[in-house]
Amino acid sequence: MNAHSRSPSPAAPPPLAESPGxxxxxxxxxxxxxxxxxxxxxxxxxxxxxxxxxxxxxxxxxxxxxxxxxxxxxxxxxxxxxxxxxxxxxxxxxxxxxxxxxxxxxxxxxxxxxxxxxPVEVPVPAHTLPPSSLHLAHLLPFLEQHSALLDSQLSATNTSNTELLSSITAQRAEIDALVRGLETVVQDLEKSAQMMGQEEVQGLSAEVREIDAEMKK
Known part of the structure; x- marks a missing residue:
């Protein structure tokens, strides 16, 4: 009898009463x-x-x-x-x-x-089972309980990770939007600076031409 051929473990017994049976x-x-x-x-x-x-x-x-x-x-x-x-x-x-x-x-x-x-099949007497089967039979309820606990904790961790990933994705999208907005503002400022520079150069050229004309008179 191996671990794969074992029948399902019976349900846990009810708590024992303190009053005499x-x-x-x-x-x-x-x-x-x-x-x-x-x-x-x-x-x-x-x-x-x-x-x-x-x-x-x-x-x-x-x-x-x-x-x-x-x-x-x-x-x-x-x-x-x-x-x-x-x-x-x-x-x-x-x-x-x-x-x-x-x-x-x-x-x-x-x-x-x-x-x-x-005819009802007679179950295998417990004293004839190998030590490994008896050992697993005693450990199985404990392992099943802790396996269920670990599964529950893993499910909670996965849910938490999914929520955290969604939050990070939303924050990254918000940061990208802010960066694009800042890039647009910087481009506008650069264009404004270029336009202001051209106007100043043009005004300075006009003044130079006026001064040159007066000197030639």
Missing amino acids: PRATALINVFNNALDATLKKCSYSSFAACFPTAAQYVPESLDALWRDFTRKLGQVWKSEFDNILIERNIVQSLNSLDQCIVDAKKRKERAETSSNGS
Whole structure:
């Protein structure tokens, strides 16, 4: 089984509930039943047998001590059990197992429905797959997620680049228009300067001719 023949990855499972599911509830019930059965074995008669003098002379005090002892002992055991559930994520792990079983049943039902009465193809057991396939199966959701993220970022970058190119093109067109306008103004100024120069030369020539005529008289 290679990367090209793998079936599409299943949808991501829903977030696991914090409240105990069927298996977590069963585990908690087993503990509570075991706790109750253990404390019941520590009966008053068994407790009093360990303190015969107190049982004979102050049975009321011994009874109160026994009740307080068993109550606190149950609280300590329950607290330790709750801490283990939290520290090792027992509830979430068992809820995950419940979800895996539910998903497997749904896939089986879909396969039976789509088979239209023909034999259902048994999927390849996961423990028989090569390490490379298992490795890719675990990496594929992560890679697909990051590939989608990169595609989104690339699309946003392309859009930004297109907008930037349009802005630069418009600015260049505006600059070209300004340059052409300045060139026209410069040409007009040069023509004006040339015309003014010709008029001054013509006026100076007339003055020279007048002076020359007066000197010849």
